[in-house]
Amino acid sequence: MSINNNKGNLIVISGPSGVGKGTLCRALLKKYSDIDYSVSATTRKPRPGEVHGKEYWFYSKEDFEKLIADNQLLEWAKVYNNYYGTPIDYVQEVIDKRKDCILEIDVQGAMKVKSKWSEGVFIFIAPPSKEELIRRITFRGTESDQEIKKRMSQTDEEMRCISNYDYVVVNDDIDKAVESIRAIIVAERCNITRLDSLKADIG
Numbered sequence: 001m002s003i004n005n006n007k008g009n010l011i012v013i014s015g016p017s018g019v020g021k022g023t024l025c026r027a028l029l030k031k032y033s034d035i036d037y038s039v040s041a042t043t044r045k046p047r048p049g050e051v052h053g054k055e056y057w058f059y060s061k062e063d064f065e066k067l068i069a070d071n072q073l074l075e076w077a078k079v080y081n082n083y084y085g086t087p088i089d090y091v092q093e094v095i096d097k098r099k100d101c102i103l104e105i106d107v108q109g110a111m112k113v114k115s116k117w118s119e120g121v122f123i124f125i126a127p128p129s130k131e132e133l134i135r136r137i138t139f140r141g142t143e144s145d146q147e148i149k150k151r152m153s154q155t156d157e158e159m160r161c162i163s164n165y166d167y168v169v170v171n172d173d174i175d176k177a178v179e180s181i182r183a184i185i186v187a188e189r190c191n192i193t194r195l196d197s198l199k200a201d202i203g
């Protein structure tokens with residue numbers, strides 16, 4: 001008998017704007033080569049330095065709506081008046097290669113994934129406090145005051161969704177938060193419900 005898992009896991013990461021999801025994901029991907037990242041599609045305008053195909057696939061509204069119509073997205077949502085969505089083909093390709101695939105998506109998208117792919121691993125990144133969140137998003141300097149207000153007004157609603165997730169990681173220290181996420185990913189690979197050959201043997 002060999003014990004294995006035929007597919008990689010889908011790792012869904014959400015949390016309020018400014019909490020540091022992007023920084024944590026970049027650090028994870030740099031450190032661990034057995035994890036991949038799903039580049040989302042969006043209609044949001046690129047921030048300075050963002051590259052098509054790296055941070056996001058940047059599309060017009062019309063092209064994004066075509067992706068929806070053609071069923072090319074695992075999930076999509078309208079977040080802060082822009083469309084964001086997860087192209088399904090790449091995710092499938094990664095997990096078929098037995099690698100874990102990270103989706104950094106908002107809470108609405110995460111719940112859509114949960115309804116289709118309940119075996120995903122759902123991780124919520126929480127700020128140490130609301131004051132710290134405001135400080136971080138202001139310090140980032142990529143959004144206008146109006147945009148910051150819009151994003152902060154969503155925070156309470158997003159925080160209320162915490163109980164739908166499997167894990168919560170508080171991002172008060174980047175290195176510690178990265179290692180907590182890594183520990184979750186490794187533990188989930190050993191989760192007995194995911195070991196296909198064992199399930200088959202048990203019957």
Ligand code: 5GP
Pocket residue numbers: 014015016017021040041044075076077079084085086104105106107108109110
């Ligand atoms: P930002 O504009 O700051 O890059 O992202 C705004 C929000 O959209 C974040 O909460 C981010 O996690 C979310 N987001 C990014 N990609 C996707 C996606 O593919 N689907 C969904 N539903 N949300 C996404």
